[in-house]
Amino acid sequence: MSKNKSLIIGMTFLVLIASIVFIGSTAIAQDRLVLATTTSTENSGLLDVLIPPFEEKYNARVDVVSVGTGKAISLAENGDADIILVHARDAENEFVEAGFGVNRRDVMYNDFIILGPASDPAGVKGMENASEAFSEIAQSNSSFVSRGDDSGTNKKELSIWASTDVEPSGNWYIETGQGMGASLNVANEKEAYILADRGTYLAYSSDLDIEILVEGDSELFNPYGIIPVNPAYHTHVNYQMAMSFVGYITSHQGQKIISEYTAYGKVLFYPSAIRPKDMK
Amino acid sequence: MNYIFIALRDAFKLIITLDPEVSNVVGTSLKLSLTSTFFAALLGIPLGILISKIEFKGKYLLNTILNTLLSLPTVVLGLFVYSVISRRGIFGEWGLLFTNKGIIIGQVLLILPIVVALVRNAIHDVDEKMYKTAISLGATGSQKFRLLISEARYGIIGALITSYGRVIGEVGVSMMLGGNIKGFTRTITTAIAMETNKGRFSFALALGIILLSISFIINFILYYFQSGESK
Numbered sequence: 369m370s371k372n373k374s375l376i377i378g379m380t381f382l383v384l385i386a387s388i389v390f391i392g393s394t395a396i397a398q399d400r401l402v403l404a405t406t407t408s409t410e411n412s413g414l415l416d417v418l419i420p421p422f423e424e425k426y427n428a429r430v431d432v433v434s435v436g437t438g439k440a441i442s443l444a445e446n447g448d449a450d451i452i453l454v455h456a457r458d459a460e461n462e463f464v465e466a467g468f469g470v471n472r473r474d475v476m477y478n479d480f481i482i483l484g485p486a487s488d489p490a491g492v493k494g495m496e497n498a499s500e501a502f503s504e505i506a507q508s509n510s511s512f513v514s515r516g517d518d519s520g521t522n523k524k525e526l527s528i529w530a531s532t533d534v535e536p537s538g539n540w541y542i543e544t545g546q547g548m549g550a551s552l553n554v555a556n557e558k559e560a561y562i563l564a565d566r567g568t569y570l571a572y573s574s575d576l577d578i579e580i581l582v583e584g585d586s587e588l589f590n591p592y593g594i595i596p597v598n599p600a601y602h603t604h605v606n607y608q609m610a611m612s613f614v615g616y617i618t619s620h621q622g623q624k625i626i627s628e629y630t631a632y633g634k635v636l637f638y639p640s641a642i643r644p645k646d647m648k
Numbered sequence: 649m650n651y652i653f654i655a656l657r658d659a660f661k662l663i664i665t666l667d668p669e670v671s672n673v674v675g676t677s678l679k680l681s682l683t684s685t686f687f688a689a690l691l692g693i694p695l696g697i698l699i700s701k702i703e704f705k706g707k708y709l710l711n712t713i714l715n716t717l718l719s720l721p722t723v724v725l726g727l728f729v730y731s732v733i734s735r736r737g738i739f740g741e742w743g744l745l746f747t748n749k750g751i752i753i754g755q756v757l758l759i760l761p762i763v764v765a766l767v768r769n770a771i772h773d774v775d776e777k778m779y780k781t782a783i784s785l786g787a788t789g790s791q792k793f794r795l796l797i798s799e800a801r802y803g804i805i806g807a808l809i810t811s812y813g814r815v816i817g818e819v820g821v822s823m824m825l826g827g828n829i830k831g832f833t834r835t836i837t838t839a840i841a842m843e844t845n846k847g848r849f850s851f852a853l854a855l856g857i858i859l860l861s862i863s864f865i866i867n868f869i870l871y872y873f874q875s876g877e878s879k
Contacts, residue, residue: 402827410842411846429832431829432829433827433828447734448734448735448745549845604741604743
């Protein structure tokens, strides 16, 4: 029998661990709110300071699942999230019109920027119109990196291309199918132009040679909205807690946390549920 | 480009200061991978023995399918399980998505083929003569079973170590079914993926170093038991 010793020891070990997991997993009895949001929001670190006061006040646990805007919306449509915090106005409107979400509210905004190599072969530096800058980039045959992942940033980029005469395809148009950070690295390696959200760019800026060339166009405005999933459509969702969260994030307290949040020494988001003059 | 050195320093710092977030992530990874390995072993070891010892129609096909499943991409399996446990799926009512149980289901399905295939091979390699001798000497069913297990024990342990290594290192299933939720379903690998996305390469590498260190310790202990008794 001693030959079996190692096997027995191994199995006992595994059984012990397995039982710990099951005892542990039944101990949670808090109210749970599943928030599907975009990677740019989660990666900014804002939610780490915005969510804990809410959790404490409502004795709830907010589980943040961060994916692209497109996927966050699909998760909510399937009833796998209670609420979404995303940035793609047209897709948000479709989501609400189709009856998947209710009570959409504006939360905050930041902006997109167009980055490119310092040599700027397309000569777009300092331009004030994003759509003209895109046309110049395409005409100069410079490389352009697209995320191509149905994220909020990707949707914005495609809407800017749609406002030009250019069809974004060909050798110069590189679709990575990856997140913002990975795509920024690709643009950097290939000395290409790219549209990025400011927060992710700031996080990566120390490792990048490409720089900000175009900013400030109203077209580059990046508003974030919050939408609870419609309880009439998905009856199991935690709608009350979702509405409490909407109330909190658009309240004076929530908006103040957003306006005061800084990362890399810069303000990343500007609150939009309350007028700036009322924030004092 | 001195990520490696920064990573080594960070990893060391995170380990000695027992960083609460890192310990939480490490704990989740360990719990999940050991639980998944346990359930895969519970189902897989008997199945592997059965497939090896029993002759039946379609065995060739079954073995081929089993070997094919060894190359199953984690994302494909994750998508499949997602479609089943999503609120719109057949088991949607159970609310398994974005929980540890959801991850365990995915991971067990991921490594079950590995356990079955490797146990099958290990049993197959057991000396046929000894097994037949035992039968001719009138070994009972349970004695035959014990003989097989003890003769194939290195192969079986090897199967479990391989499976454990596959789950603790995989990211697709944990990410899709767990959702990388902070303090709940965030594992070492999903944290590595997230930190890489954030541009914190050295921190991601530090987590990678921690993961490998943990695997080293576990394998060291297991190898000690194996070699300790063969002396």
